Amino acid sequence: MSHQEIAEPAQAPESAGPGDPGNAVGRDVSLYWCGQTASAFGSTFTAIALPVVAVVHLHASPGAIGLISAATTAPILLLGFPAGALADRIARPRRTLVLLDLICAAAIGVVALGLAVGAISLLWLGLLCVIMGASSTLSAAVYFLHLRQLVGPEGIGGARARLQAGQYGAALVGRLLAGPAIAVLGAAAALSVDVASYLLSATALMTMRSPDVVPRGPAPSVLTMMRGAMAGMRVFTGDAFHRALGLFIVVPAATMAGVTALTGPFLLRVIHLPTAAYGSLFALSGLMGLGGSAVAARLLAPGRDPRRVMLMAFTGAVVCSLLLPLAAGPLPLAAFCAAMGIGLPVFFGAVANVAVSSVLVADMSEDTLGRAMAALQVCLAGAGLIGALGCGVLGDLVGVRGALWVMGLTALGCVALSLPSALRAARRSHDAARPSPASV
Template sequence: MDRDTTDIQSGGPDAGAKQPPGPADRGVRRDVNYYWCGQTASAFGSVFTTIALPVVAVVHLNASAGAIGLISAAATAPILLLGFPAGALADRLAHPRRTLVLLDLVCAAAVGAVALGLAAGTVSLLWLGLLCAVMGATSTFSMSVYFLHLRQLVGPDGIGSARARLQAGQYGAALVGRLLAGPAIAVLGAAAALSVDVASYLLSAVALLAMRSPDLVPRGPAPSMLTSLRGALAGLRLFTGDGFHRALAVFIVVPAAALAGVTALTGPFLLRVIHLPTAAYGSLFALSGLMGLSGSAVAGRVLAPGRNPRRVLLGAFTAAMACSLLLPLADGPLPLAACCAALGIGLPIFFGSIANVAVSSVLVADMSEETLGRAMAALQVCVATAGLVGALGSGVLGDWLGVRGALWAMGLIALGGVALSLPAALRAARKAPAVPAPEPAAV
């Protein structure tokens, strides 16, 4: 790169000519291709487990709404417990790729154990809860290591394009997986579906091991774990010093709690209340994948330069909560109920994907570079806390009001909380953000 720039600036005979890629460039592209294959395979396989677990819990183990809530909470609790420590630990890792391989192998072993238990007929709800806890814990660490490894692989300038390519592959694989998971479970059984996920984790590990670029991040003297955790916890204060940031916390936490509760009850609602066939269960979620892709594309337009991302964020979150009420409305003949349920699942994801992009725009604009990392860590823990409360609350409401009644209650409470906060949030959104001043460097 430096040589190309020198040639162009000096006006030599090859000025402006595109240099052929060197061995190092080809090696990076090859390793990115391996990473894409591994991540895409993992996303494809994970859908089979995501679809299979509710079917096993509801159809085979006759789980109550409260039990479903506990299983969902088991997947969220590790993020709350390990979010800050995982971020601090990631900053200390010298070999992130080895860590990702280890996490893939742990996931493969956990899913494989449950698959064998299903085949032997010994699986219980406790097994499913433990699997969700293990998957939640490994996901917490992998989220922290993912960008560290990607930066190591392509450098800071290549993260944008590499991340876009990886995300597109994951979206596409998840969409195909949703279409195939239901029929696969109906024909081959849940154990076979989980085996697909086991194979996907092993493929991801093999892809990581096939990379040839160095797996070493130079590390200087690292702060103590206690110092790192204190710095992360300080990020919570960044959401209390500004009127809009306080409102933003409501608009993030309330929908997160509602989404976790609705997600926990969606399986029982579709399979027990509207009696959706197991073979069609996964395909109903295919629309959500398309809605997520569409929402991401629309977000790029509505958040064009000159637009106020704060107002877009508030409107998108409010619309997502309103559309979530379509799910408990699903009733009547199965085709009509399935269409209504698909919209109740897909439209909140459409508006939620717009809101997620807007949140990033708002935080990047409102936070200084020195405080952004702590703010994101604090946000992750707050969302996990809300998700834990939502999952547990939905289970209690499901046992008390029934699944449809609990969905109505979760949706109306969330929409009411967002609507009550909306006027003050819109007034605060008109004010220019006050970016925190960088903290003085430690001497």
């Protein structure tokens, strides 16, 4: 998750003393990495445990699972714009991130206790998803504000790739351990791991030394804040490329939300994967995420255009999502195909995530960054809500495999029709952003 003015921190020389500001920044970035990595490890246990609880223990239908998945994104639609405006007024982003970590730890801890005493129901899972979604609404905007403070605008791409690589590595280990842990110790123990990870993340944030103050002007009225909240949407309507950017973010988001909602029922009910092996099937996605982060760092080296990288990466993610409903036949073959259908979209998604961060941070001022990121979260939430609910309804009507096919093919058609014009718009935007020869 995750200061007086630190717009462009200077690089510390090798001989700098322990009190040098550059060393403080490097130490804080490492702490940030540790906290995010720990949180990603724990969150994997929750991500694996909740579908198992819903499908195996509570016997939820595809439609009910779609509703639970939608509960995560619904708060973003309601709170996204106000949260973005609030993020641009927060003077101490690190304290806000600590508070959000503690709220998430408490919410997951309550559900873990309910599981331990046998009082859990689908309503409990839905309420947990609502709380986590509301927390992520604000933390997503504050995350980039805090990261930009630590490394400056020019360092966002590299820092984001490093943080993402750590998160994928932790998720890889978590996926290998979560399934056996749930089978042996139960889902409550798995959720307790996530509680501990949020507490570790909060501790890492609290031990940072660099200033946690963002200079802010006088606080505007509530009406002014609400009007300003809509300013972030202009990022996606200002020119042809940004309109294409919105489409290429929203369509894969809807697809992935629908696929994610039905992945648990598909693996556990359709191809009959044992519960103990459920988490390990996602292990490949951790490797793919690490690989995608490493590839992104190379593709997005200084001077490279992140726009075309982003478009092609999102397209690859949509194409590869079709591998999941292809999984059939003997269990080893079906499991391998399903693992590829889960892992390859993560590879391309990792590349796209880093590219999107580079594009948006470069195109936005610091004063509007929170609102623009909140606008992005609202768009993603709307797409995710439609994808999760739609795929759940389709799952009840045509079966889980049929719903996955409909979602994947619809998304592929939208992306294929839009890609040529989007690439042309990206090329024009890149050419316009380059300095003219006369100005060099």
